[in-house]
Amino acid sequence: MKTVGVRELKNRLSEYLxxxxxxxxxxxxxxxxxxxxxxxxxxxxxxPSLPAPLLALAKRGLATLGAPPDASLYKRIPRSRRGRHSAARLLEEERGSR
Structure with a gap:
């Protein structure tokens, strides 16, 4: 495995690619x-638990393997603290006495 500095890589990118x-x-x-x-x-x-055909496609560059699922990446969405019928109440306020 070769090692290259950022400046040399930038100057000779095509060669390294x-x-x-x-x-x-x-x-x-x-x-x-x-x-x-x-x-x-x-x-x-x-x-290793992935199907062999999928691994073969990834090795040929025809597929990209995703990361394993990680629930900690997703933020928890807080529940609304308003009343149960807040949408109906807001519509009534908006429409007034039409």
């Missing part, structure tokens, strides 16, 4: 710290 297309992975560093990894599609860690 050709290497990635050929199957190599490239680590990108900023001031000596690894900040990114550029690799061919489908080379991430796959969930």
């Amino acid at each position: 050709r290497q990635v297309r050929a199957g190599e992975s490239v680590l990108v560093t900023d001031r000596g710290e690894v900040i990114a990894e550029v690799s061919p599609p489908g080379q991430g860690q796959a969930d």
Whole structure:
């Protein structure tokens, strides 16, 4: 696996993308710290419980595997604290005595 600084990657991007297309992975560093990894599609860690045909499509770059579900990513929506018939009450206030 090759390592390249941000400036060199920017200046020679096409060359490094050709290497990635050929199957190599490239680590990108900023001031000596690894900040990114550029690799061919489908080379991430796959969930072994996924169907083999789907994994094959991902390996060929024809499908993208999503992240496993994580309920903590979704905020809880608070329930309304108004009365039960607030919509009817608001409509009545809006329409007045028509």
